[in-house]
Amino acid sequence: MALLSGTLNGLFGASPIKPIQEHMTRAHECVSGLNEFLEATLANDWPRAEAAQGRITELENAADELKMTIRLHLPKSLFMPAPREDFLELLHVQERIANRARDIAGIMLGRRMSFPANMADPMREYLAACIATSAKALTAIQELDELLETGFSGPEVELVQNLIRELNELEHRTDVLQIDIRSLLFAQEDDLRAVDVIFLYKIIDGVGDLANAAQQVGSRLQILIAR
């Protein structure tokens, strides 16, 4: 007769919050994996680069699977502290972070690309700034369960707003670094193969887009909090 209690059991849907946090953790791990990958390419150590790229792809697959389950568990009938669309949009930008990281590693490995020696250090700095941006986005996402606990109000909201502000500043820094690195590449365009130059720009853009996506995680979070 236990089934009689079905009314209350059916009332609670699966919470999207923990899975979304986990998804962001995977996405950020993809981004941090780029550090090892870049070092390998700068050292022209392709087996090592291949291993690093493999790890990133694996993480991206894990994130993809998480995304699928989250989407499956968010039916239209679910009532959540924020509209379902907001959660799905958040998931979408998080996914973009993981995808960009995978694409960057994939293209660089496939074309055996390496940056000119004078660009190595600026590139390291640029990527590190991007990773820091993504790390900040992860920190903000990790506040989601605390936000729920306080019913999305009070000092907790303030705390997250501050994190989002810091996130924006970090992203702005990547923009500045991107301009520098592009002009550095522009200066030596004639010395490099034209096709390589095109792809180098593509990688620089990709890394920048990664930071952009991380920033958008913050924007999405802000929309989710605001009512």
Next chain:
Amino acid sequence: MEIIDQHGNLLLILACCFGFFMAWGVGANDVANAMGTSVGSKALTVRQAIFIAMIFEFLGAYLAGGSVTDTIRKGIIAPEAFTGTPELLVFGMMAALLAAGTWLFLASMMGWPVSTTHSIVGAIVGFVAAGIGVDAVNWDQVTEIVMSWVVSPMMAGIISFGLFMSVQKLILTQPDPFSRAKKLVPVYMFFVGLMVGMVTILKGLKYVLKDHHVEFSFMQSLGLSAIIGLIVAGVGALLLTRIRRDLVAEQTSRYASVEKIFAVLMVFTACAMAFAHGSNDVANAIGPLAAIVSVIESGGTVAKTAALPGWILLLGAGGIVFGLATYGFRVIATVGKKITELTPSRGFAAELGAASTVVIASGTGLPISTTHTLVGAILGVGIARGISALNLRVIGSIFMSWIITLPAGAGLAIVFFFMFKGMFM
């Protein structure tokens, strides 16, 4: 009239068996929803929940179950319609009990969410309208009851919304939520005691103490209830002094220690919930029984004024406890395992909102569904952005339960009514 003289004892024993069986069903099944929230939020273990349920379901049924029982036994029918044919009331009420019991058993087997209250009300309306005449139904009262089914979840939702908002404003968003909670949680405990005390003393006790000619005025009741509230708050505050901050747990969730305080509060709201549930749902089992007993004992008169014998409330209360002991613990464990999304700070708001609504309905004599009220309360907390994901399809299943259970209870009651009539007449 001869039928009652002839078969009075047999009918009485049969009715007692049916009533006890229904009470058993309430204890075995319905209590799970009332207690499941506490178990799910880990404020209570299954064993503790059973222990609390046994005591407070019994107290609620015995001390505050009188008003609703009166509504079921003589509020839905127009007693004048039975003068001259009291045996029809006896058969009808037996048919209603059997119909509700059969329907609940069937629905449980099929896994349909149904409500005991709806089954019994549907059954009584069914046999009276079909067996006696449409005019024999007290439609004003029935309308009021049906309205209360819509109003009660809403009211519980509003109270729970307010409670959770107050917790949010006064405790959770404060700089030091832990010490704020320690200070303010006893206030909520006071309200738990006050609310249960008020309804019991104002509305319930008159059924238990009527032989002793004890009556309280409103102000006396308020004073007594305030004293009860203060005692409850005092006991609670004492328990809270033993709660320490858990710094290890706070590393994973900053509010872990605060929730520990609310878990203590939830022990009190669980008591209130069990009390409220007992006070309202006992009537589903013993209301019809009480009607039968009063006809048989008075030798065949259908009196609107007949008092409710205390032993019937005891029988119902005992049946609920028996149901809990024999089967209820398993259902509570099952429900508790599935409701893990409610943390104590939300569970308490939902339980207190639902318990207040149910207890007020019990005082007013309105038979409502505890489960539906609790669903309304939980939705209220959800609207205050307190719960991560609620499945709104449940609201549909509540409406389904109305649409299916009422005619089903009525139909079965009509069949059983004519069956009894054919057997004895």
